[in-house]
Amino acid sequence: MRDSVGTGLDLPLDQVMVGDCIDLMRRLPPASVHAIFADPPYNLQLKGDLRRPDDSLVDGVDEAWDRFDDLPAYDAFTRAWLAEARRVLRKDGTIWVIGSYHNVFRLGAALQDLGFWVLNDIIWRKANPMPNFRGRRFTNAHETLIWAARGPESKYRFNYAAMKALNDELQMRSDWFIPLCTGQERLRDETGAKLHPTQKPEALLHRVILACTAPGDVVLDPFLGTGTTAAVARRLGRRFIGLERDPAYAAAAQRRVAAVAPIPEDAAQVTAGKREQPRLPFGALVERGVIPAGSILVDRARRWSATVAADGSIRCGRAQGSIHQVGAAVQEAPSCNGWAFWHVEQPGGTLRLLDEYRAEMLAAR
Amino acid sequence: MRDSVGTGLDLPLDQVMVGDCIDLMRRLPPASVHAIFADPPYNLQLKGDLRRPDDSLVDGVDEAWDRFDDLPAYDAFTRAWLAEARRVLRKDGTIWVIGSYHNVFRLGAALQDLGFWVLNDIIWRKANPMPNFRGRRFTNAHETLIWAARGPESKYRFNYAAMKALNDELQMRSDWFIPLCTGQERLRDETGAKLHPTQKPEALLHRVILACTAPGDVVLDPFLGTGTTAAVARRLGRRFIGLERDPAYAAAAQRRVAAVAPIPEDAAQVTAGKREQPRLPFGALVERGVIPAGSILVDRARRWSATVAADGSIRCGRAQGSIHQVGAAVQEAPSCNGWAFWHVEQPGGTLRLLDEYRAEMLAAR
DNA sequence: TTCAAGCCTGAATCTCACC
DNA sequence: CGGTGAGATTCAGGCTTGA
Secondary structure, eight states, rough: OOOOOOOSOOOOTEEEEEOOOOHHHTTOOOOOEEEEEEOOOOOOOOOOOOOOSSBBBOOOOOGGGGGOOHHHHHHHHHHHHHHHHHHEEEEEEEEEEEOOTTTHHHHHHHHHHHTOEEEEEEEEESOOOOOOOOSOBBBBEEEEEEEEETTTTTOOOOOHHHHHHHHHTOOOOEEEEEEOGGGSSSSSSSSOOOOOOOOOOHHHHHHHHHHHOOOEEEEEEETTTTTHHHHHHHHTEEEEEEEEEEOOHHHHHEEEEHOOOOOHHHHHOOOOOOOSSOOOOOOHHHHTTOOOTTTTEOOOOOOEEEEEESSSSSEETTTTHHHHHHHHHTTTTTTOOOGGGGGGTTTOOOOHHHHHHHHHHHHHH | OOSSSOSOOOOOTTTEEEEOHHHHHHTSTOOEEEEEEEEEOOOOOOOSBOOOSSOOOOOOOOOOGGOOOOOHHHHHHHHHHHHHHHEEEEEEEEEHHHHHHHHHHHHHHHHHHOOOEEEEEEEESSSOOOTTTTTOOOOOOEEEEEEESSSSTTTOOHHHHHHHTTTSHHHHHHHEEEEOOGGGSOOOOOOOOBBSSTTTHHHHHHHHHHHHHOTTOOEEEEEEEEHHHHHHHTTTTEEEEEEOOHHHHHHHHHHHHTOOOOOOOOHHHSSOOOOOSSOHHHHHHHTTTOTTTTTTOOOSOOOOOOEEOTSOOOOETTTTEOHHHHHHHHHOOOOOOOGGGGGGOTTTTEEEEEEHHHHHHHHHH
């Protein structure tokens, strides 16, 4: 099982640490965090000012932390922090990295080269992107997140049912439509200027954290900035470790997180899929007399019928075995979920699925 | 000026050449094509069968051309063909490369390393992607195209106005919503089996070719497959050079292209707007109570306010009509995109753009 | 002829606990 | 670590079928 609480190791939980993220990660024990979200410098390579058609100046990214001498320098930096991140990540953990076309190919290639296993690339479609003022390119209306497991064989967590619930009971797709971080949510200084040039929307982190962690899990952000990851992790009942080089950003993040109230514990739980629910053998239903030995099971079309034995096996003609095995055998299918295949005839002549008996029993505990 | 006709050099125009694309490109003169579209193998690394929940088998990619020993082998292949492509590309030309998360980071990094200058990454959002049958990842609902100039200083062609016209007079964004290639458009053999496992939709190539070429320009496709690039280029009055290793694919492409009639020359200049995404009338938001009748709409500066009527029209003073008409009227402008002009006052006092409501609704379907 | 219901399929790195 | 078996798992769109 996953440890959701302390592992006995000293993790600096729910803190913002100021310093170089590579140095700070080196101090963390190996395989200690459940998830990592990283929003590294994009290496934008902007030249000169950008002005809108009305001649107003675009307040773009022009910070020292976003300047690298060249692509090899950026690659070296990327591989250094990703290697530390991989060491710190638990075997069953996953990492999210966000970037734009300036850097995302470097990030993705580095992830693959270091042994991470890409699970999805996710497109954050911006509701309100900045237009292309010069009309020389397409409006850059998205950013890309890469979601990766530690390796190809990793048993990672994906809260499938929770994501499906978020999306109106349809599978969550790889394209996410989320507005930019603006308005009240955007942190500003006394003059009203934005505190950080690339603050991410909380809605984005909400989905990320909900997708791959359980309450109590530890989320590491090596480029915390003004603390969106930490704030959302705290609100959702997760623990966080925030690393940030700039003391001013770190201080702002601290203040921001301190003001966040976690939601009630039950609200922080993710919708459990059937995989997460406790297993109940069919034999238990027979033992307890819910479906007594001797009962007749039929498929939905009443094409086949089978008799329940006292040990929970069933028989249909010459086929005998578990509800799954016999279901597969009669259909000549490679496999079959017997819970969703066999029914019991009800007094009124209607059929009731085995899965409904199971659900009832699980609910009653 | 750009040459749109012959350069005096012998180019094998409007032909499909059978052979290895690197060998064939070597025979082409340098700086000779205006645009390149490349759909290289994705290096999918599929293991075993995949079955749908109904036990039917997914007909996946299982072709020899998609198998590589490892990532370094794939990288070597990628860099070899991209280097030739760059040599063949005119100084003012651009290249498009399409891939998925399996290979697109390798492609992008190679492009950058070889000196190409990325202009955009474009997301092809699929209308009807295959679901994730095992519920272990997000539905992989997109592919990525990288659009790049030959170098940072290149004077490349971008048909800004044509793209804007295609998009209902809004700047074309980097996320494109286009259905898969299915039905009549999909090439099949006598048995009804698909001729090529990864045939791209013509709508995708239509937009690509229209974005960066003029009539008469030469479009090179080093991985022609069954000839989508050639067919669309011909229809749009462009010239093409198609390279394909597999004689069967090449023959199918030849037959396909031969059946294509170029559109009239004037139509090739500007293409009529084709709506790839379902339109959502403003009235639908009113009907469904997202923006109830009686709501007040204001512009961003709160200079004007308008009242929403039950039929989806709005009124501001004497002006009454659609959100677009009234927006234009109050500003005394010839036209107005009401979705990007009107806002709804939120409980917190912030404004929310109509476009965000619409987008939310479209995403939720 | 029309319409509704059902069928087929798409670039896919697609399970996991237990012995 | 490998083998075994329970049992979890799908959306949209075009086409076909049949009333």
